Amino acid sequence: MGNTVGIVGGGAAGMMAAIAAARGGAKVTLLEGNDRLGKKILSTGNGKCNLGNERLGIEDYYTGCPDLLEKLLGQFGTADTISFFQGIGLMVKSRNGYLYPACEQAAAVLDVLRYEVRAAGVEVATDFKAESIRLGRRARQFNVQGREGGRSFDRVILACGGKAVPKTGSDGSGYRLAEGLGHSLVPTVPALVQLRCREDCLKAVAGVRADAELSVCWQGKCISRERGELQLTEYGISGIPVFQLSRTVNYILLGKNPGEAGRGGEGDASLRHPDNATDQTAAGGCASARRGEKRRQGNKPKEPGREVEVVIDFLPDYTDSDFAAMCAGRRLLQGQRTVEEFFTGMLHKKLMTLFIKLAGLKATESVGEADERKLAKVFALCRHWSVHVVGSNPYDSAQVCAGGVPLDEVTEELESRLVPGLYFAGELLDVDGRCGGYNLQWAWCSGFIAGCGAAGCREKRISRV
Numbered sequence: 058m059g060n061t062v063g064i065v066g067g068g069a070a071g072m073m074a075a076i077a078a079a080r081g082g083a084k085v086t087l088l089e090g091n092d093r094l095g096k097k098i099l100s101t102g103n104g105k106c107n108l109g110n111e112r113l114g115i116e117d118y119y120t121g122c123p124d125l126l127e128k129l130l131g132q133f134g135t136a137d138t139i140s141f142f143q144g145i146g147l148m149v150k151s152r153n154g155y156l157y158p159a160c161e162q163a164a165a166v167l168d169v170l171r172y173e174v175r176a177a178g179v180e181v182a183t184d185f186k187a188e189s190i191r192l193g194r195r196a197r198q199f200n201v202q203g204r205e206g207g208r209s210f211d212r213v214i215l216a217c218g219g220k221a222v223p224k225t226g227s228d229g230s231g232y233r234l235a236e237g238l239g240h241s242l243v244p245t246v247p248a249l250v251q252l253r254c255r256e257d258c259l260k261a262v263a264g265v266r267a268d269a270e271l272s273v274c275w276q277g278k279c280i281s282r283e284r285g286e287l288q289l290t291e292y293g294i295s296g297i298p299v300f301q302l303s304r305t306v307n308y309i310l311l312g313k314n315p316g317e318a319g320r321g322g323e324g325d326a327s328l329r330h331p332d333n334a335t336d337q338t339a340a341g342g343c344a345s346a347r348r349g350e351k352r353r354q355g356n357k358p359k360e361p362g363r364e365v366e367v368v369i370d371f372l373p374d375y376t377d378s379d380f381a382a383m384c385a386g387r388r389l390l391q392g393q394r395t396v397e398e399f400f401t402g403m404l405h406k407k408l409m410t411l412f413i414k415l416a417g418l419k420a421t422e423s424v425g426e427a428d429e430r431k432l433a434k435v436f437a438l439c440r441h442w443s444v445h446v447v448g449s450n451p452y453d454s455a456q457v458c459a460g461g462v463p464l465d466e467v468t469e470e471l472e473s474r475l476v477p478g479l480y481f482a483g484e485l486l487d488v489d490g491r492c493g494g495y496n497l498q499w500a501w502c503s504g505f506i507a508g509c510g511a512a513g514c515r516e517k518r519i520s521r522v
Contacts (some may be wrong), residue, residue: 059083061203061513063210065187066217067232070483070507071499072170074214077508079177086208087179088201090186090226094174095167097218097225101456106163107494108149109138109156109501117495119304120488121243128471131224133502141501142166145173155494170365182208188216189236190479197478209237212478212511219458219484220245227458231485235462239475243487245460246307247273247452249300249496253372254293254444255364258415262407263291270373271298273305274443276368281305294367294444300492306365306446325495330489371439372405380433383435399424404439412438457496461487470510471503482507 059082064071067089079085087094098106110117113135115127138158139149146158147169158165174181184205190213191200197214213233218227233243269287272279283298372380389487390399397420401411413420416434418427452458462481464472471486473479482503490496 060211060511060513061209062086062212062314062508063088063199063208063292064214064216065201065234065509066215066224066483066485067091067181067183068097068216068483069170069270069497070218071214071505072174072214073501073504074216074480074482074508074511075179076170076173076177076328076438077505077514078214078512079179079508081509081512081514082297083212083512085177085179086210087131087174087181088185088187088203088208089181089183090230092183094171094183095179097222097227097356098167098170099163100225101163101497102157102223102494104163105157105161106166107155107157107497108142108166109135109498110494111135111154111156113498114497117493118488118499119459119492120464122487125464125469126488129471129506130502132469133505135498137505138498138501141235141505142169145169145393153255171513180253184255187230187234190238192238192476195474199478212274213509214480214482214511215485216482216507217485218450219461221247221455221458221484223453227484232461235485238473238479240462240466240473243460244313245458246304246311247449248304248454248459248489249456250291250303250307251450252293252299252303252306252367252446253448254367255447256444258411259289260291261411261445262289262405265289265407266296266406267371267405267408268373269298270370271302272368272370273309274300274368275309279368289370293446294369295490300456302367303449303455304489306367307449307459309365310363310446312363347459363447367444367446369409369442369444371442375440380436380440393425395421396427397421397422400435408439409435412442416485442477456492457489458468458484459487459489461485463487468510469506472510478511480511 062078064075064085064087067087071087075085075087081191101107107317115123118126120126123410142149147165150159152155159521164221185247187201187203187205189202193209197211201208201213217231220229221227236242259343266288270282270284273281281302281446283301286296287294287298288296351515387520396413396418400413403409412435416436417430417432462485464487467481469475471482483500488499
């Protein structure tokens with residue numbers, strides 16, 4: 058009989074680790090704190106489970122050790138994910154490079170994993186919440202303690218997630234277990250999450266969706282930029298481009314260097330400022346939120362008053378010269394139109410109404426008699442509207458948790474460099490990806506590598522042994 062392997066956490070990474078270890082000849086026990094396995098999988102990809110991406114690269118991830126991560130991703134990539142799931146009965150399809158189950162049901166992904174866990178002979182112990190892990194007297198023996206008693210194993214894999222969506226079991230307990238065994242932690246923040254802004258004028262445009270380019274500005278520089286469908290809410294900004302930027306913003310709010318928080322190369326981008334923008338502060342500003350207003354609390358800045366500027370361009374397809382020509386062309390429409398009529402048709406009506414107000418104009422006044430500088434300010438706001446982020450929604454709204462156990466504390470087998478026989482997989486490690494299936498790909502990849510390592514497999518095989 059091979060090693061006895063205990064896996065703490067029955068999510069995506071934990072189930073993959075259990076299958077890989079069992080196929081490698083280990084006697085595996087999967088310890089899950091919930092009453093059933095894989096709860097978080099059901100909510101991924103809006104219930105459709107975006108389980109990977111054909112365009113997989115190191116640039117799609119954040120970590121403190123990109124060289125090691127690149128080697129790890131090379132051990133189990135997108136083709137391996139497709140092969141593995143097809144091998145356990147799931148039909149997989151690609152939609153613009155994004156991988157989904159053909160039936161577009163996250164429940165199908167969970168079901169085939171559960172069936173394979175059972176077929177591989179893995180013992181599953183649900184409602185087992187690991188509270189501590191102690192090293193036994195015998196060499197390389199681990200005692201996992203829970204409320205109902207303890208279990209002993211030759212090897213242990215920690216795959217119990219980070220802090221995102223704690224109702225599914227990712228409550229941060231894995232970090233405490235790792236620290237109890239001597240590991241350090243990169244500070245954690247919510248990632249792929251909505252951002253909260255101080256402007257109360259956002260209430261006037263809540264519900265608006267628009268294609269836009271968003272730039273994170275810090276100390277006079279654009280350090281990160283994303284484009285996609287922006288969603289405006291009464292408390293701030295949401296949508297895929299916001300999710301992609303949220304990690305970087307949250308680390309700045311935590312007081313971390315944005316150069317360390319972001320991916321390489323993003324800090325060199327520069328903002329585009331329309332030639333006719335007069336006062337950037339006036340163009341981007343609106344009244345701050347009322348202090349007495351009650352709002353749902355999320356991630357708060359570490360330092361009082363710290364905030365991050367996000368500049369929104371609602372016309373990202375226009376070059377500066379094209380935009381200037383468009384503005385000049387609209388001047389020919391002046392005639393007897395009101396300001397409201399003059400700007401109708403440029404952006405969503407709620408946005409134009411707000412920008413007219415922020416510029417100090419009245420919607421009913423004649424555009425021919427309006428202040429030219431104020432008209433220019435309305436145009437400028439369409440390309441350069443600044444909002445100021447003061448926090449994010451909390452972990453229960455985040456798709457993933459950034460930070461965790463540093464990669465330089467594990468080997469290429471994901472074995473602890475501090476405690477031989479201890480392995481890590483999934484979100485518990487300091488690796489998080491962009492939207493698009495990258496975080497689940499990391500779960501499959503890290504679970505597979507840790508499972509094979511704990512079982513002592515010399516040759517990693519995806520197919521059934």
